[in-house]
Amino acid sequence: MQHAKNLKEYRAELREALGDEFLRQAMDKFARFYPGARARAFAGMDVDGLIHEIAEAKDKAAARMDELYEAFKAKAEAAGVVVHLARTAREANEIIAAIAKENEVKRIVKSKSMTAEEIHLNHHLEAEGYEVTETDLGEWIIQLRGEGPTHMVMPAIHLSRYQVADLFSEVTHQKQEVDIEKLVKVARRELRPRYIEAEMGISGANMAVVETGAIGIVTNEGNARLVTTLPRVHVALMGLDKLTPTLAEGLRVLRVLPRNATGQAISSYVTWINGRNECASSPDGKKIMHIVFLDNGRSALARDPLFSQVLRCVRCGACANVCPVYRLVGGHRYGHIYIGAIGLILTYFFHGRDKAKNLVQNCINCGACKAVCAAGIDLPMLIKEIHARILDEEGHSAPSTLLAAVLKNRKLFHTLLRSAKLAQKPLASGGYIRHLPMLLAKDQGFRTLPAIAAKPFRDLWPRIRPETKSPRYRVGLFSGCVQDFVYPEQCVAAVNVVAGKGAALDFPLDQSCCGLPVVMMGEIEAAREVARQNIRALDPGKYDYILTLCASCASHLKHGYLKLLGDDPAWAVKVRQFADKVIDFSSFAHDVLKLGPEDFRKDGGSVTYHAPCHLCRGLGVKDAPRDLLRDAGLDYKPSEEEEVCCGFGGTFSMKFPELSAELLAKKLEHAEATGAQTLVTDCPGCVMQLRGGLEKKGSSMRVKHMAEILAQQIK
Ligand code: SF4
Ligand code: SF4
Numbered sequence: 001m002q003h004a005k006n007l008k009e010y011r012a013e014l015r016e017a018l019g020d021e022f023l024r025q026a027m028d029k030f031a032r033f034y035p036g037a038r039a040r041a042f043a044g045m046d047v048d049g050l051i052h053e054i055a056e057a058k059d060k061a062a063a064r065m066d067e068l069y070e071a072f073k074a075k076a077e078a079a080g081v082v083v084h085l086a087r088t089a090r091e092a093n094e095i096i097a098a099i100a101k102e103n104e105v106k107r108i109v110k111s112k113s114m115t116a117e118e119i120h121l122n123h124h125l126e127a128e129g130y131e132v133t134e135t136d137l138g139e140w141i142i143q144l145r146g147e148g149p150t151h152m153v154m155p156a157i158h159l160s161r162y163q164v165a166d167l168f169s170e171v172t173h174q175k176q177e178v179d180i181e182k183l184v185k186v187a188r189r190e191l192r193p194r195y196i197e198a199e200m201g202i203s204g205a206n207m208a209v210v211e212t213g214a215i216g217i218v219t220n221e222g223n224a225r226l227v228t229t230l231p232r233v234h235v236a237l238m239g240l241d242k243l244t245p246t247l248a249e250g251l252r253v254l255r256v257l258p259r260n261a262t263g264q265a266i267s268s269y270v271t272w273i274n275g276r277n278e279c280a281s282s283p284d285g286k287k288i289m290h291i292v293f294l295d296n297g298r299s300a301l302a303r304d305p306l307f308s309q310v311l312r313c314v315r316c317g318a319c320a321n322v323c324p325v326y327r328l329v330g331g332h333r334y335g336h337i338y339i340g341a342i343g344l345i346l347t348y349f350f351h352g353r354d355k356a357k358n359l360v361q362n363c364i365n366c367g368a369c370k371a372v373c374a375a376g377i378d379l380p381m382l383i384k385e386i387h388a389r390i391l392d393e394e395g396h397s398a399p400s401t402l403l404a405a406v407l408k409n410r411k412l413f414h415t416l417l418r419s420a421k422l423a424q425k426p427l428a429s430g431g432y433i434r435h436l437p438m439l440l441a442k443d444q445g446f447r448t449l450p451a452i453a454a455k456p457f458r459d460l461w462p463r464i465r466p467e468t469k470s471p472r473y474r475v476g477l478f479s480g481c482v483q484d485f486v487y488p489e490q491c492v493a494a495v496n497v498v499a500g501k502g503a504a505l506d507f508p509l510d511q512s513c514c515g516l517p518v519v520m521m522g523e524i525e526a527a528r529e530v531a532r533q534n535i536r537a538l539d540p541g542k543y544d545y546i547l548t549l550c551a552s553c554a555s556h557l558k559h560g561y562l563k564l565l566g567d568d569p570a571w572a573v574k575v576r577q578f579a580d581k582v583i584d585f586s587s588f589a590h591d592v593l594k595l596g597p598e599d600f601r602k603d604g605g606s607v608t609y610h611a612p613c614h615l616c617r618g619l620g621v622k623d624a625p626r627d628l629l630r631d632a633g634l635d636y637k638p639s640e641e642e643e644v645c646c647g648f649g650g651t652f653s654m655k656f657p658e659l660s661a662e663l664l665a666k667k668l669e670h671a672e673a674t675g676a677q678t679l680v681t682d683c684p685g686c687v688m689q690l691r692g693g694l695e696k697k698g699s700s701m702r703v704k705h706m707a708e709i710l711a712q713q714i715k
Contacts, residue, residue: 011656017328017329027327062302072213075212079276081289107197108198109135109195111227114204121202133191135191151340201229202227202234213275276289312375312377318372320334324647400521407517413481417485446657446693447693449692482550489708506543510537511533512530551686561579585707600715608674612686625682677701680706
């Protein structure tokens with residue numbers, strides 16, 4: 001759980017987490033293992049098709065939540081089960097405590113349930129005088145430590161065997177060996193009597209199948225079977241979102257859930273419970289069974305056209321497994337009860353704005369979570385949307401209001417950039433700001449920042465504008481503000497690559513920043529206005545392609561503008577036409593111009609590659625850049641984790657410099673390990689981060705934009 005009241009306190013918590021060496025190693029180990037395990041588990045399966053089917057089925061179920069609840073209740077009650085609906089967390093706690101009281105329960109055993117964590121069930125039952133024991137190994141460990149889970153599937157992943165051995169020694173009053181198998185035996189020995197003594201077992205459930213009235217529980221340890229079998233009372237607690245119309249739909253989720261969670265083809269135990277089972281400890285020989293469905297805002301979510309998709313979540317935890325920020329700081333700092341990308345969103349709805357407001361700013365918008373989500377939820381977009389909602393509810397900060405006002409006014413923005421060029425003079429040399437003001441140096445000193453260029457691209461354009469006779473394509477060039485004012489040479493390089501290949505280039509001067517920075521700051525109205533200005537400047541009717549060398553701009557122009565203006569009747573057609581024509585530089589060079597080995601010189605030296613998040617995941621462009629590097633006579637040496645974020649993330653690197661620095665260090669370590677001379681990428685933001693980091697550490701490795709390396713190699 002994170003309790004920080006403001007961003008300053010939250011950053012202090014993050015620094016503390018970064019100092020936890022074991023946490024870092026454990027997270028890192030799993031993050032490296034997971035992608036391969038997931039890929040192997042899904043080998044030969046149509047993953048995208050399955051995810052699409054799950055998303056569609058879950059959306060339909062969410063729209064019929066009330067009806068499904070009534071139908072399930074009728075089926076389950078016909079089999080002797082009592083079914084309850086709790087509208088709030090408090091109601092759920094009271095219902096469960098009343099069941100315990102009515103059945104003269106003293107001791108309760110529990111298997112893992114995130115819904116129980118959501119309502120702080122243990123806390124409530126313990127306050128009522130019940131003895132509650134968690135029986136999932138990880139959950140028991142964190143219960144003994146008085147902590148919440150740090151991962152939805154692996155709740156104690158942040159702890160070392162040494163810490164667990166110390167904990168178990170304390171609990172058993174006996175020195176325990178630091179041996180995982182032996183520690184598991186200690187847990188088993190300690191927990192077995194609890195199952196036998198307990199009068200009541202509480203479990204979660206992964207699904208409630210309406211057509212049969214059964215619940216399904218997926219576990220790896222088998223403890224849920226003991227919890228639901230031995231005590232005479234069983235209470236299953238689950239969210240209304242777990243209602244599944246048919247068994248076939250439930251089984252489809254089961255095909256994806258363990259594969260996506262931990263890379264297992266199937267979990268060790270799948271338990272189906274349909275009605276009251278035989279139970280020797282119950283007076284009538286049959287178990288007393290209750291199912292409690294929790295609403296706690298779920299029916300309101302089901303009615304929300306944008307956020308209803310969060311009810312698709314099957315709680316696989318994959319969105320945390322791949323999140324570069326979670327990997328650094330763990331679930332206690334990247335979530336409240338629910339963790340990872342979905343946790344950031346659910347925290348706002350289930351635990352309130354105060355708990356969510358720091359968390360949602362800590363998303364770097366890399367898109368890794370969306371790419372693996374078992375239910376196809378657009379997690380980064382929803383996180384940004386919550387950030388914007390919180391700002392609307394609490395008021396926008398002065399810096400973000402100022403940035404929004406400046407970006408909406410292109411002339412003012414560009415005048416300020418030109419003035420900054422003059423102001424930076426005493427601080428800059430060799431293209432870098434060498435002396436950051438003290439205030440900035442403390443946080444931002446992990447990389448050297450670039451200086452504003454002597455002349456922006458827009459001033460160079462009239463002189464370098466190429467004449468193309470009988471062009472095959474009319475191309476509008478969108479530079480984005482970084483390439484226009486900081487790295488104009490990247491645009492010049494692109495002109496040199498493209499000009500002789502049949503493309504008539506145009507660079508309309510009314511274009512401005514793409515607007516992504518204001519989206520990241522939650523300034524949605526300003527983002528809309530900037531989008532309208534750029535669409536006016538680059539009228540899609542005039543071009544076959546709208547070309548940009550910035551992966552982040554490309555992804556925002558193509559997808560972000562549609563989200564901003566797609567529902568506006570005055571802009572819907574235009575924005576779609578615009579988005580259809582947006583193309584990134586590598587795809588344009590590879591797929592449209594079809595540049596191949598015959599277009600390039602040989603022996604250009606060795607290179608490695610960094611795949612910008614917004615290119616490889618935002619636009620799904622993976623092969624074109626690597627093919628170009630090989631075709632361009634370069635010795636391409638793939639680096640480890642090429643598609644993991646470099647830590648730039650625009651305003652993220654300013655707001656969370658300690659996290660940005662860690663991500664950058666890892667990225668550079670992988671790139672340098674290839675032994676390549678040059679690190680190539682497709683985004684000026686990534687160039688800024690990578691080049692600044694290498695410059696700071698005095699590395700001989702160079703960073704080039706794809707356009708620059710192709711311009712160097714083109715015949
Ligand atoms: S977009 Fe990236 S940083 Fe944000 S939650 Fe998803 S994986 Fe984490
Ligand atoms: S949001 Fe998606 S990836 Fe994350 S836990 Fe839910 S289903 Fe899994």
